[in-house]
Amino acid sequence: MKLLYVFDAYCGWSYGFAPTLAEVARRHPELPVEVVSGGLFTGPRAVPIREFGYVQGANAKISEMTGVVFGPGYERLIADGSFVMDSADAALGMAVLRQAAPERAVELALAVQAAFYEDGLSLSDPGTFSRIAAAAGLDAVAVGAALTAPAARRAAEADFRRAAAxxxxxxxxxxxxxxxxxxxxxxxxxxxxxxxxxxxxxxxxxxxxxxx
Known part of the structure; x- marks a missing residue:
């Protein structure tokens, strides 16, 4: 038996689920967890965050229900409403990190969301994933190089198909x-x-x- 975790790194409710996911993984080390990225903000939905007028209200509800904190770095990043959440870029970075350490997929998924929702780092910036890799003790140079390989984009697209399936x-x-x-x-x-x-x-x- 295994667990399948379908999330989107730019989804606030996925960020709110982080403590639950971490606890479930801690309680069940015998269960492998496959992390799959969804495509919440792709194509016509990859637009400036100001287009989603519900974000601040949703974040307040997420904090109230789950206890997660949206950090000051995140608040600064989205303050003028121009930031674009692109789930394709986020999924690409997650795919590369997962490939580097598949047995640590849950830990890395949580780190990706923390980079955005706590530190205010763009998941369209390759440097964000190199930084996450370095903090996790992975080869940051190799991760950075893998981000530009066509295989990474194909892996992200495969994740979207997997989530739909x-x-x-x-x-x-x-x-x-x-x-x-x-x-x-x-x-x-x-x-x-x-x-x-x-x-x-x-x-x-x-x-x-x-x-x-």
């Missing part, structure tokens, strides 16, 4: 998979105890009553 219609979505059975554990927000309960039910189920 998994049926993820909102971010974040956490699923459990065991052979040909897949169950949704969380969409948007959930507490670790709730996820534990669903995991136990999924692991012990002999029928497809929870399967999606």
């Amino acid at each position: 998994l049926g993820a219609q909102a971010y974040p979505t956490l699923l459990a998979q065991d052979g040909d059975r897949t169950a949704v554990l969380a969409v948007g927000h959930a507490e670790p105890d709730t996820i534990d309960t669903l995991l136990e039910q999924f692991a012990s189920a002999r029928t497809g009553s929870m399967v999606v």
